[in-house]
Amino acid sequence: MPSLRQLAAVALCLTVTGCGASVEKTSSPASGAVTITNCGKKVTYDHVPERVVTNDVGITELMFALGLEDRMAGFAMPDDKGDLTNVPWKDGYRKVKWLSKDQLTKENVLDARADLVFAGWNYGFREDSGFTPDALAKIGVPSYILTESCRNGRTDTSRGIMPPLDALYTDLTNLGKLFGVEQRAATLIASFKKEIAQVKAPAKRPRVFLYDSGQDAPFTSGRYAAPDQIISAAGGENVTHDVDDSWTTVGWETVVARDPDVIVICDYGNVSAEQKRQFLLSYAPLRNVSAVRNKRIFVLDYVDLVESPRNPSAIARLAAYLNTVS
Helix, strand or coil: CCCHHHHHHHHHHHHCCCCCCCCCCCCCCCCCCEEEEECCEEEEECCCCCCEEEECHHHHHHHHHCCCHHHEEEEECCCCCCCCCCCCCHHHHHHCCEEECCCCCHHHHHHCCCCEEEEEECEEEECCCCECHHHHHHCCCCEEECHHHCECCCCCCCECCCCHHHHHHHHHHHHHHHHCCHHHHHHHHHHHHHHHHCCCCCCCCCEEEEECECCCCCEEECCCCHHHHHHHHCCCEECCCCCCCCEEECCHHHHHHHCCCEEEEEECCCCCHHHHHHHHHHCHHHCCCHHHHCCCEEEEEHHHHCCCCCHHHHHHHHHHHHHHHC
């Protein structure tokens, strides 16, 4: 009998290109130069990239979902982001070089002879190490910034300029234009919208809290990270929707006061989902929270919960669970 993960992979494969179906061939724009809007700024690329390097699993799979493995020189990704053997894009993982099991650096970008870095703020780009789009531009390497991670100017680090699914569709549209696969991108977006439209939401919207990590204070999702719209599209209400940021930290007192009916765990890293579950169930301040009292805790993988082509499937799976608890 196939596992739930295998069944989910098959379901995903049926909704995306790149799973053995014939797809549109890449083509270069006649002028050679392409202008798109990225994080609110017009950016012109003087040629279609041929040696793209990507950072992290969600960003890498956006390229794979568009069938752009042949335009990639490699990716960086920790090996704690889940089993990749049954994902719809396993051929992409086999074909493209795994440059680093940490993060991209200037050194591995130059070693790969990259002509584009596709990453995001806190998804590879970071000020503390000097790995930024501006720094890469100084060594002649252009960048594309993941839209979910765009800085919004509210603080020095806050991120998010549009609803998360809009960010996903924006990036697919931009990548389609940049690589000459606009029809492929449009077809993929249409399939995602259809899949989400078919989700059966519960009659009553449960309050949901996304728990990523942290014991002193929880790391969670504001309105601009993917979990916010995954939760709402699945028929729930993100209890931190009012936070004008993407991934961020709140206080446990906020969680207690908003009394979620369900907690969704983001599964990745050295602390297992089961360890996170046991912590939540045993943490004294949460003892009277409805989700803890009723042990209503659901697990999604990291890649389900960052901007990625797995977001629609995550919505469907979460909706199925919410229908059992409403």
